[in-house]
Amino acid sequence: MPTQTLCSKSAPIAPVPAMLPVGMGMARAAAKACPVSCTETVPLWLSGGRVLAQTVRATRACPSFDQAAMDGYAVAAGAGLARGTRLRVSGRIAAGQQGTAVTTDAAARIFTGAPLPDGADTVIMQEHAERLGDAVVLARSVAPGEHVRRRGEDVPVGRTLGWPGLRLDARHVALLAAQDIGAVVVRRRIRVAILSTGDELRDADDISRDGPSIPDTNRPMLAALLSRAGVEVVDGGQVRDNAGAIAQALAALSWACDLVVTTGGASVGEEDHAARSLILAGGEWETLKLGLKPGKPAVVGRIGGAAYLGLPGNPVSALVSWSLLGRAMLARLEGRPFARPRGFVVPLAEPCVRKPGRTEFLPAKLVLGGEEPALAILGSTSARLMPLAEADGLAELPETFASGAAGQRVAFHPFESFLAP
Numbered sequence: 001m002p003t004q005t006l007c008s009k010s011a012p013i014a015p016v017p018a019m020l021p022v023g024m025g026m027a028r029a030a031a032k033a034c035p036v037s038c039t040e041t042v043p044l045w046l047s048g049g050r051v052l053a054q055t056v057r058a059t060r061a062c063p064s065f066d067q068a069a070m071d072g073y074a075v076a077a078g079a080g081l082a083r084g085t086r087l088r089v090s091g092r093i094a095a096g097q098q099g100t101a102v103t104t105d106a107a108a109r110i111f112t113g114a115p116l117p118d119g120a121d122t123v124i125m126q127e128h129a130e131r132l133g134d135a136v137v138l139a140r141s142v143a144p145g146e147h148v149r150r151r152g153e154d155v156p157v158g159r160t161l162g163w164p165g166l167r168l169d170a171r172h173v174a175l176l177a178a179q180d181i182g183a184v185v186v187r188r189r190i191r192v193a194i195l196s197t198g199d200e201l202r203d204a205d206d207i208s209r210d211g212p213s214i215p216d217t218n219r220p221m222l223a224a225l226l227s228r229a230g231v232e233v234v235d236g237g238q239v240r241d242n243a244g245a246i247a248q249a250l251a252a253l254s255w256a257c258d259l260v261v262t263t264g265g266a267s268v269g270e271e272d273h274a275a276r277s278l279i280l281a282g283g284e285w286e287t288l289k290l291g292l293k294p295g296k297p298a299v300v301g302r303i304g305g306a307a308y309l310g311l312p313g314n315p316v317s318a319l320v321s322w323s324l325l326g327r328a329m330l331a332r333l334e335g336r337p338f339a340r341p342r343g344f345v346v347p348l349a350e351p352c353v354r355k356p357g358r359t360e361f362l363p364a365k366l367v368l369g370g371e372e373p374a375l376a377i378l379g380s381t382s383a384r385l386m387p388l389a390e391a392d393g394l395a396e397l398p399e400t401f402a403s404g405a406a407g408q409r410v411a412f413h414p415f416e417s418f419l420a421p
C-alpha cells in the first residue's frame with residue numbers, strides 16, 4: 001500500500017496511507033487472475049457472448065458476387081445514360097436466380113440482392129424509370145455503377161475478422177456467418193462464484209427470519225451482471241459473519257471456480273472478515289483502500305485455484321467495484337484486454353459541489369431538450385438503490401473535483417457500457 005508523508009515544521013507526523021488510484025487498483029486486482037487457456041468448439045449460433053480463441057480471416061469476398069442494391073433494372077451504362085433513353089426489357093432476375101447477359105440496348109428487370117447479369121454494371125431504381133410494355137424509359141440520367149454492391153466491397157479476402165480475446169456479439173456472429181462459418185473455437189466459460197456475507201442477510205423471498213434482517217440484494221445483482229457476461233455463475237449462498245465459516249465456504253468454492261466474489265466484510269471493523277477468512281483458508285490477499293467513491297474498501301487475492309475479489313457490502317459500492325475491479329479480473333481470466341472505462345464528456349445540468357479526494361461515480365440522468373444533452377446528478381450514497389435505478393448511467397468526478405458550474409463537462413458512463421461484460 002503506498003503511503004504519503006505529511007510534512008510539518010514542528011513535529012514529525014506518522015505517514016497516512018494514501019488511497020490507491022482506481023487504475024492501479026484495477027491492475028492489482030487483474031494481477032490476481034491467471035488466464036484460463038482451455039478452449040472448446042461451439043456452434044456459431046450459440047457463440048454470442050463467448051470469447052474467441054482463434055484468429056479468423058476472410059476466405060471469401062463479401063459480397064461474393066456483384067449484386068443489385070435496389071429493385072429496378074440492370075443495364076450496361078457505359079459512360080452513363082441520358083434521361084429519356086429507351087431500353088428493351090430482356091429478362092427478369094430475382095434474388096437467388098442467375099440471369100442471362102444484357103446487351104447495351106437492353107435492361108434486365110432485377111430485384112435487391114440478385115446477381116448482376118453479365119454485361120451489366122449499373123442498376124436503375126424502378127422509381128427512376130417508366131415501364132412501357134416490353135421497354136423501360138429512363139426518367140433521369142444515370143451514372144455508371146449506381147446501386148450495385150460490388151464483390152468484396154464489404155469484406156475482401158484475407159481481412160482479419162476475429163482474434164483471440166475478442167468477445168463475440170451479434171455483429172461478429174453475423175460477420176462470421178457471412179463467411180459460411182458454422183462453428184468457432186472459444187475459451188471455455190469462466191466460472192464465477194458469488195457469495196454474500198453478513199449476519200443480517202436473508203434471501204429476498206424469505207420473510208420467515210426474525211430480527212432486523214435485510215434482503216440480500218448483492219447476490220441477485222451480481223448474478224444479473226454476470227449473466228450478461230457469458231460466464232457460468234455458481235451461487236455460493238450466504239454465510240454468517242464468521243471468518244471460519246467464510247473460510248470454509250471460500251475453500252470449497254475455490255476448487256470449482258476461477259473467480260470467487262464475496263460481498264460484505266471488506267472494510268476495517270471487527271465484523272469485517274474478508275481478509276481474515278482468506279488467511280484462515282490459506283489464501284493470499286491484499287486489502288485495497290481505493291481512491292474511489294463508492295467502493296473504497298476491497299480485498300483481492302488468490303485461494304486454491306481461484307482468484308478472489310472481496311467487494312464492499314453496500315450495494316452501489318459492490319456494483320461500482322465489480323464494474324472496475326471485477327471486470328478487469330474477468331478480462332484477464334478470459335485473455336481479453338480491458339482498460340479503465342473512459343465514458344464520454346457531457347456538461348452538468350446544474351452546479352455540483354462535493355468534498356474532493358476520491359474519484360466519485362454518481363448516478364446521473366441525461367436531460368434532453370437543450371442545445372445538447374446535459375447531466376443531472378441524482379445524489380449519492382453507497383446504500384441507495386433508487387437513484388441508481390432511475391439513472392441513465394454514472395457521472396465520474398475526478399478526485400480533485402470540488403465544485404463545478406452548470407455547463408462544466410464531466411465524464412459520463414452510460415450503464416450499457418459500464419455494466420457491460
Ligand SMILES: Nc1nc2c(c(=O)[nH]1)N[C@H]1C(S)=C(S)[C@@H](COP(=O)(O)OP(=O)(O)OC[C@H]3O[C@@H](n4cnc5c(N)ncnc54)[C@H](O)[C@@H]3O)O[C@H]1N2
Pocket residue numbers: 196197198200201214215216217218219263264265266267268269272294295296297311312313314315317382
Ligand atoms: N470505520 C470505518 N467504517 C467504514 C469504512 C471505513 O473506512 N472506516 N468504510 C465504509 C465504506 S466506504 C464502505 S463501502 C463500507 C464497506 O463495508 P463492508 O464491505 O465491510 O460491508 P458490511 O459492513 O458487511 O456492509 C455494509 C452495508 O452493506 C449492507 N450489505 C452487506 N451485504 C449486503 C447484501 N448482500 N445485500 C444487501 N446489503 C448488504 C450491510 O447490511 C451494511 O449496511 O464500510 C464503511 N464503513
Ligand code: MOO
Pocket residue numbers: 292293294295296297312314317382
Ligand atoms: O466507499 Mo464506500 O463504498 O463509499 O460506500
